[in-house]
Amino acid sequence: MRFGHIAGDRMLDLVNTVAWRLGGPDRSEHLTSFSDVVEWCTEAGLIGPEDAAALRGLADRDEALAERERRRVVEARELTYAALFEHDAAAAAGLAAMYRTAIAAAELVRTDDRWQWTDRETDLRTPRHRIVRGLVALTQREDLDRLHQCEDAKCGWVYLDTSPRRNRRWCDTKDCGDRNRTRAYYARQKAAREG
Numbered sequence: 001m002r003f004g005h006i007a008g009d010r011m012l013d014l015v016n017t018v019a020w021r022l023g024g025p026d027r028s029e030h031l032t033s034f035s036d037v038v039e040w041c042t043e044a045g046l047i048g049p050e051d052a053a054a055l056r057g058l059a060d061r062d063e064a065l066a067e068r069e070r071r072r073v074v075e076a077r078e079l080t081y082a083a084l085f086e087h088d089a090a091a092a093a094g095l096a097a098m099y100r101t102a103i104a105a106a107e108l109v110r111t112d113d114r115w116q117w118t119d120r121e122t123d124l125r126t127p128r129h130r131i132v133r134g135l136v137a138l139t140q141r142e143d144l145d146r147l148h149q150c151e152d153a154k155c156g157w158v159y160l161d162t163s164p165r166r167n168r169r170w171c172d173t174k175d176c177g178d179r180n181r182t183r184a185y186y187a188r189q190k191a192a193r194e195g
């Protein structure tokens with residue numbers, strides 16, 4: 001898989017589609033094309049292979065609209081981050097407005113033993129609508145007290161801390177965890193030499 005899936009919720013994984021969120025000039029966007037959005041949706045199980053192929057074809061025919069939709073997905077991602085991690089009421093209102101649009105484009109349909117939103121048609125708005133419905137569902141989880149942000153100074157990736165003692169500090173212990181432990185070790189060594 002191309003995108004990181006470490007957050008404990010696929011919609012939090014979407015929030016993590018920006019590298020070095022807190023890194024200022026080092027910040028790097030992972031959703032740089034509509035095709036990236038479709039690929040993320042496929043990895044997350046929001047879109048199947050047939051819909052993905054159809055969406056890529058539609059994007060080839062209307063590149064300007066596809067780019068606008070990519071930007072709207074990034075906007076929804078950032079509104080969600082601001083609502084969840086900065087407690088920004090205006091961001092929550094913006095996400096709610098996007099949700100109303102996403103709901104208006106779908107029908108509530110019973111499938112097997114549950115109800116779910118089903119888009120009336122597949123078009124370039126489909127990824128955004130499915131993402132926004134998922135993001136709003138994320139904001140309604142009962143375990144949001146477990147939300148945590150990687151303690152690396154630049155990383156900014158987010159996750160649900162499901163560790164028994166709720167003491168997970170890093171998005172990935174083999175990445176940010178190792179880097180920060182190594183940095184701390186060398187800082188202690190330097191302090192001991194200078195002290």
